[in-house]
Amino acid sequence: MNPSKADASLEVPPLLRVHKDGALERIAGTQVVPSGFDPQTGVLSKDKVFKPETGLSVRLYRLNKESSGHEKLPIVIYFHGGAFCVSSVFDPDYHKSLNTLVAEANIILISVNYRLAPEHPLPTAYEDCWAGLKCLNSQVAGNHDVEPWLKDKGDFERVYLVGDGAGANIAHHLAMRARNNSDFNLVKLAGIGLVNPYFWGEKPIGVEVTDPIRKAMVDKWWNFVYPCDKGCDDLLIHPFVDGAPSFANLACHKILVIVAEKDILRDRGKHYYENLVNSEWKGTADIFEIEGEDHAFHIFDPDCQKAKSLIKRLASFINQ
Incomplete structure (x- = not known):
């Protein structure tokens, strides 16, 4: 042993x-990798602390070239996955994947380095990411260390929340919180992109019924990072639990859900999409399934053809 x-x-x-x-x-x-220029994609990145009292930081990305005229670029706020307890914005796999997304979509991207459980129990990750949104809001007001990349080229009318796994979960909850919230009232949240979203529940659905071992593993992940009386039926992990707020509260008008065929979370992502389109929310939603792949495959193998297809679909959603 x-x-x-x-x-x-x-x-x-x-x-x-x-x-x-x-x-x-x-x-x-x-593992960690420094920010800087990536010659393969032509993307430049840099790190910036936005909340010194807690050490919260972001990694910012943009193409290392001047866009034409006064063109403004969409702003994507990205939340990495890792079941709320592993990884960071400095992870080489995420860094490479986000360089690829920025090059494909021609966007300004802000990757938020939220604190991890169990040292920082949930809902710390949500609060850290919300602090990142508040910081973006203050950029528009010009009262918080204005970032030149955002001031010069950022389109605050086209802001997207994007994440994978736990990060997709965070994106959903922040979009619910952002509606009619004065901490996030100077920018326009255009949409959210959820890749392999980490939603769950006590009662198994879909593939979970036939794969109890993996179901038990995901149960264990959640109960480790957020031990609570409701378990996997807590609102944070189960957005359709009895008493959950209406999806009409989502502060965006379009949503893209991307799932992978072999992912244990696939049916939860489909369930999210189905509940969304049948809810009181008035926006437009789309779902895209990658055949033959498992959870976060595009992070671990960003050069494969299916990962490139995923990135192109996400880039298209952002630029529609």
Whole structure:
């Protein structure tokens, strides 16, 4: 047996383990890569702290070329995945994927480095990402360390929230919170893009019924990052639970849901889409399924043809 495993009091595979002495060992999402110029895509990135008291930061991306005339570019605020407990904006896989998205879509992208559970239990991640939206709002007002990339080329009338996995979950909840909220009233939220969204529930649906082992694994992920009385029927992970607020509260007019055929979360993404289009929300929604692939495949293998198709679909959604 691996000595590290033998010393573990809790494992949350394949993400992390907690040792008997309380030490936390992350198995995935620990590598980091610096910002800078990427010669393969022509994208430039830089890191910026936006909340010094907590150390919250973002990584900003844009093409390293001047756009024509006074053209303004869509602004995408991106939330990375990792089940709320692993990865960061400095992860090489995310960095490469986002360079590709920025090059394809010609956007300004802000990737938010929210704090992770269990050191920072939920709902910390949501609050950190909301702080990022408030910071963007203050950019328009010109009262918070105005970022030149945003001031010169950012289109505050075309702001998108995009994320994968846990990040897609965050994007949904922030879009619900943004409607009629004075902390986010100077920009226009045009849409949200949810890639392999991390929604769940106690009662299995779809493929979860025939795959109880993976169902139990995802149950364990959620109960680790947010142990609460409602378990996987908490509103944060189950947006259709009894008593959930109406989707009419979504502060955007279009939504794209992307799922992968082999992903244990696939049917939850489809369930989200079906509930959305049958709700009181008045926007337009679309769903796109990638055949033969599993969760976050486009992050781990961004050069494969299906990952390129996913990025092109997301870029098209942003630029419609």
